[in-house]
Amino acid sequence: MNRFHVVLVAFGLSLIGLAAPAANAADPLPSWNDGAAKKAIVRFVTEVTKEDGPNFVPAPERIATFDNDGTLWVEQPLYTQLVFAMDRIKALAPAHPEWQTTQPFKAVLAGDVKTALASGEQGLIEMIMATHAGMTADEFSHTVTRWIESTEHPRFKKRYNECIYQPQLELLQYLRDSGFKTFIVSGGGIEFMRPWADEVYGIPPEQVVGSSVVTKFEMRDGRPVLIRQPKINFIDDKAGKPVGIYQHIGRRPILAFGNADADMQMIQYTKGGDGLRLGLFLHHTDAEREYAYDRKGHIGTLDQALDQAKSRDWIIVDMKRDWKVVFP
């Protein structure tokens, strides 16, 4: 290609690249109802991208972080990763006869989720360690991919990574079209999300922050591999979220979106910077189309954040009221 061709091709690519945002120019968020939440989002994005305005933020500083469970995809009736862990326990059970008599494994194998969960945090950690460690990084990634491609959500009867929120997909795209870099910052396992997050959310592996196990570099059969160890490396939840953001991103976000009290620190940290900032919580209010839960849920508890939202200028997005559709 000579220079002229290069320019022509680039021009063509520009046209293609612009087609989507240009078509949406009238409404970048068609699945959002015209309420206070949508207005706040559009006003914020307009302000920080207005080059001659008082609230302009240069593109590289336009960092947006999203929780995953309950913010980008469904987290009810159980965290997807927990369903994965229990399925893996069943698959691995033949090699672990001791699980037949040890909790929480015994309960999982008997299909008794309630008893398994009653084992509390210690039981949860044991389930994660038994299923997320002891293999290479590549093996784990393939296991996640195979599982997620072959498992359906019990209520919605589609793959878990199809139980994602259409309004959020539009918001992610709107932000990227406005020069933002979008990140996931989740309490979930970083390597449980990376295999499919790019395809589903347009968020590449290097923009996913999450909890992790220790990994170790080894030569195995002459090949360099990373072995996942049964030891927690980092919990990217609550006060861990700002720490994960500092570690991975190294800049303070200007927009953060969560759905639970466990996201409060991320949103406090985001709003604590100078200039215009936006903090949002998704409130699950829609039992008909999805789920309704907040203060008393065992998953995604939203309680203190609801109380403090008004005084702290946090935006509460009401699923039932603010979203025209829930799923793609």
Add this chain to the structure above:
Amino acid sequence: MNRFHVVLVAFGLSLIGLAAPAANAADPLPSWNDGAAKKAIVRFVTEVTKEDGPNFVPAPERIATFDNDGTLWVEQPLYTQLVFAMDRIKALAPAHPEWQTTQPFKAVLAGDVKTALASGEQGLIEMIMATHAGMTADEFSHTVTRWIESTEHPRFKKRYNECIYQPQLELLQYLRDSGFKTFIVSGGGIEFMRPWADEVYGIPPEQVVGSSVVTKFEMRDGRPVLIRQPKINFIDDKAGKPVGIYQHIGRRPILAFGNADADMQMIQYTKGGDGLRLGLFLHHTDAEREYAYDRKGHIGTLDQALDQAKSRDWIIVDMKRDWKVVFP
């Protein structure tokens, strides 16, 4: 802006964006002599970007990782970060009378670098903890920026972050122009590099991987801050480099560039993936323009990697022979 204006502006931006690569089309690496190293680089980039070729790699998978000390900037006669730590010890000494009688601080305050270094790894860690922890993330970042803007390299009489290698700047740009995402993966402190890496190398904070201290989220005077703790979180060196890459990037690089045995694991890991891969070591052979050191150096020891390069198909870049100029 209406749609027509958007397209016109995008077209204009395309022209600006393309000006540099188009001008370099004949030679994307003008500061590299036409030797085996340059040929290997250009052949590799050409192959992985040839869409209908057998070695094509989609753009998102084009991850390139670079060590920093001795690979992108000068690491002699002392690691820059160590000079920073010693300068900070001098600055903080009035508040630490105990340092007058405790090693390695006593030696640092007396200007006796040799004795300070004789304290070994333990002494080094003490120096780092005394100077890199106990403040907020923002305070540390400002301290690094102020220091690097006001301190000169003893031999080259310019700022440390001007003692960077022109051929590497061209290589970073060439890779980015070819659809690569460029990362730093350094044994140095992640927060010591982030404040200036974007301006100097075009590598934004979220693409810097390095060693770190534990940080803790706190509300201080009603503001959310991250406090750096005097405790090591992660050492991103040797076998830690592939681990750091897994944590931060989540994909195996296809190109990695180091200069020391401490980079061997990163380069093994990179070369261990499927398809075409490139691993390079910079060999410091130029005492006149920079420094000459390899097997016996106390900094950036390059010994085993030199022995194994041929059998492992690692490219040794000879500074004296391969680089037309060293500094910008």
